[in-house]
Amino acid sequence: MNQPAAGFELDTDNASNxxxxxxxxGWVDAASVPEFRDVRAQLTALTVDNLRFDCDELGDWTTLLMSFLLSCASYCEERGVDVDTEGLPENARRLLSIATSVPAHQRQQPAPRPWWHVRSPSEALRELLDDLRVSLAFFGDICIALGALIAGKANTRFADFRTFCYQSGPDAFAIISLTSVLVGMILGYLGAVQLQQFGAGIYVADLVTIGLLREMGPLMTAxxxxxxxxAAYAAQLGTMQASEEIDAVRTLGVSPIExxxxxxxxxxxxTMPLLTIYANLLGIVGGGIVAGGMGISLLQYSSQAGAAVSIAHIGIGLLKSLVFAVLIAIAGCRSGMQSGRNxxxxxRAATEAVVTALVYLIVADASINxxxxxxxx
Structure with a gap:
């Protein structure tokens, strides 16, 4: 049955205020239902103490009406206006009573600390322990997921692995090439200044080669x-967290970790060990450019650099690159998974990922050395 379009009229009685x-x-079509801001504009222009409802001509209604009534009740509560719900349909009156029986939760913002406030050692220790607990829990989830992957029961797609290999590998060649050559040149210049004083400029090749293989190659790449x-991992997962895609994955019964x-x-x-090898080679080339400026021939430099290379130096560098890769990935993924939803x-997650990864790298590098x-x- 056709019903007239939904609408409202606001009348005032100045005598009773x-x-x-x-x-x-009929309040059933969202396209034709009036919005509360139209009523609010009229109520704001009035000075009344009471608001009552007249629903004698009200047709069918849905939750659209309840949303409208709840907005009216909230507005009147803020303005100190009493609401009389006797004129509402019985079901609507009950629903509105339930909706307004408990006040809305107001999140308490922590009081801002004065600029001179210094955290106590116990507070700093508690925050450190909480962060450590969360990190260990996340690492434990990763270990469980890896166990499921080895057992062939993980929801891990090879297509995703291949895509991320390309993003973290070939896409990084340009920036790795630039930094590696420059780091090799810097090491060469630093060594040349000292070694030339003793007439041992040829050992610039040893300094550059060993320094890159053991330390600067893996560290600068990391x-x-x-x-x-x-940071990209943190931003990707943080965006998925904000758009509730990770919640959707959980709803489907799939582990987001896997x-x-x-x-x-x-x-x-x-990709990290491969990038480290690539960075080492370009760094040695950069050191050779400096050595050429010192009058050392290409044959002398390459021969001395080859003699400095050893399995131990290469192995230590590759071991560091593996450890660094795990730490960077964990820092980025953890920050993204725990990101805020805006x-x-x-x-903040991207910034935290970079800072945390750098701290991890420095501690791990010093520990391995x-x-x-x-x-x-």
Whole structure:
């Protein structure tokens, strides 16, 4: 049966300081239902103490009416206007009573700390322990997902792994090439200044080769990848968190760690050693450019560099690259998975991923160096 379009009329009784909101028509079509801002504009222009409803001409209604009534009740509560719901249909009156029986939750914002406030050692320690607990829990989830992958039961797609390998590998050639050549030249210049004083300029090749293979090659590659790939992982997963895509994955019964995190970690683990080898070669070339400026021939430089190369130096560098790859991927994925659900949260996640990865890299690099120093390798 056709019903008149939904609408309202607002009448006032100055004697009793009461406003009557007459509702009529069918409140079932979202396209024709009036919006509350139209009523609010009229109520704002009035000075009344009471608001009552007249629904004698109201037709069929749905939750569109309830949303309208709830907005009216909230507005009147803010303005200190009493609401009389006796004129509403019984079902609508009950629903409105339930909706307004509990006040809306107001999230309390922590009081801003004064600029002179300094965190106590116990507070800093508690935050550190909480962060460590969350990190260990995330690492444990990754280990479980890797176990499921080895058992052939993980929801990990090879297509995703291949895509991330390309993103973290060939796409990074340009920036890795530039930084590697420049780092090799810097090492060459630093060594040349000192070695020429003793007439040992030829050993620039040893300095550049060993320094790149053991230390600067893996570390500089890791730093570049932390700022490039680690932040990208955090931004990708943070955006998915903000758009509730990760929640959708969980709803489908799929582990986000298996589906989203594991392919990214494996891709970086595969590509980092290859990028490190590539960076080492270009760094040695950069050192050769400096050596050529010192009067050392290409044959002398290549012969001395070849003599400095050893399996131990190469192995230590590749081991560092594997450890760095895992740390960068974990830092980026963890920040993205725990990102806030807005654009600001995604930005903070990307920043946190880079900072956390850099801290991890420095601690891991120092620990590995100390370990092999004690082992005499």
């Amino acid at each position: 009461t406003a009557t909101l007459r509702l009529y028509g 730093i570049v990848m932390a700022g490039r790939t680690g 589906f989203l995190v594991i392919p990214r970690i494996l891709a970086l683990v595969v 654009s600001a949260g995604v930005g 100390i370990l092999f120093q004690h082992l005499g390798i």
